[in-house]
Amino acid sequence: QVQLQQWGAGLLKPSETLSLTCGVYGGSVRDYYWSWIRQHPGKGLEWIGEIKPTGNTDYNPSLKSRVTISVDTSKNQFSLELTSVTAADTAVYYCAREEATSWSLDYWGQGSLVTVSS
Amino acid sequence: DIVMTQTPLSSPVTLGQPASISCNSSQSLVHRDGNTYLSWLQQRPGQPPRLLIYKISNRFSGVPDRFSGSGAGSDFTLKISRVEAEDVGVYYCTQATHNPWTFGQGTKVEIK
Numbered sequence: 133q134v135q136l137q138q139w140g141a142g143l144l145k146p147s148e149t150l151s152l153t154c155g156v157y158g159g160s161v162r163d164y165y166w167s168w169i170r171q172h173p174g175k176g177l178e179w180i181g182e183i184k185p186t187g188n189t190d191y192n193p194s195l196k197s198r199v200t201i202s203v204d205t206s207k208n209q210f211s212l213e214l215t216s217v218t219a220a221d222t223a224v225y226y227c228a229r230e231e232a233t234s235w236s237l238d239y240w241g242q243g244s245l246v247t248v249s250s
Numbered sequence: 251d252i253v254m255t256q257t258p259l260s261s262p263v264t265l266g267q268p269a270s271i272s273c274n275s276s277q278s279l280v281h282r283d284g285n286t287y288l289s290w291l292q293q294r295p296g297q298p299p300r301l302l303i304y305k306i307s308n309r310f311s312g313v314p315d316r317f318s319g320s321g322a323g324s325d326f327t328l329k330i331s332r333v334e335a336e337d338v339g340v341y342y343c344t345q346a347t348h349n350p351w352t353f354g355q356g357t358k359v360e361i362k
Contacts, residue, residue: 167351177291177299177342179351192350226298235346236289236304243298 134158136241138227144248150214154227154241161208165230167237168201168212170223178223182230183210217248252276254343256354262362269330271357273343278323280347287346290319290328293356294339302341303328335361 140152154166168180181191183201191199195214203210214221227241253276263269279286288306291299301310303319306326316331330337338361343354 176355177344177353179353190349194350230346231304234289234304234308235285235287236301236310237291237299237344238301238304238310240298240300 134229134239136227136229136239138225138241138244140225140244140246142245142247144217144246146218146248146250147216148248150217150221150225150246150248151211152225152227152244152246153209153211155207155209156229157208159229161203161210162205164232166201166203166210167228167230169226169228169237171226171243172223180212180214180225217246219248222246222248251350252279252345252348252352254345254352254354256341256343256357258357259355260358260360262360263330263333264362265335266332269333269337269359271328271341271343271359273321273326273328273354275324275326275345277348279345280323285347286322288319288321288326289344289346290317291342291344291353292337292339293342294336297339299342330359333359333361 135157138154165184167182183189198215200213224243224245226243228237229239231238255274257272290303293299307319318329320327340356340358342356
């Protein structure tokens with residue numbers, strides 16, 4: 133059974149960089165695509181981007197200039213960085229596995245609340 | 251971006267009765283490879299989303315058979331044949347055919 137465990141700083145000041153990591157257990161990070169999704173308080177879901185086994189990435193154009201998703205195969209984990217955060221980036225951030233043939237998000241992390249406040 | 255519109259936004263249901271959620275996309279979700287990458291997620295209160303249905307009508311592992319998906323092109327439906335207490339939550343449709351992935355605004359299923 134695949135499990136995703138995520139961690140990172142939960143409180144940031146405006147202009148700082150959000151950094152989250154998602155550890156993959158019960159499977160190899162080399163074998164799948166991996167995504168980050170966020171959910172603003174009381175709102176719906178927003179796809180941030182994905183990283184492929186090749187290391188290639190795709191990002192939501194709305195965030196592309198500030199986002200980097202990377203993978204560390206030696207630690208079997210992948211990470212999200214979002215630069216120059218503002219209060220509008222306050223959200224619960226989720227990591228998720230993307231199943232390769234169905235293009236669905238089949239396993240999710242527990243979520244990390246990130247609050248941006250001065 | 252593809253806009254995913256769900257109706258209704260709220261669905262009060264009596265236990266044991268059916269529920270139905272519609273999802274309409276602003277463009278066809280048929281990919282050039284012939285597949286339609288439309289899935290449904292369930293988010294119980296305080297929990298991360300959970301995959302229910304992928305590629306319109308395929309139930310994910312462990313999902314009860316009271317959940318079913320149907321549709322084609324740009325119109326899709328999620329049905330719960332007999333709602334149980336554990337089905338309370340918000341349901342989202344999502345598309346991966348077009349970049350970026352987008353989600354519906356969510357439909358809240360609650361017990362009357």
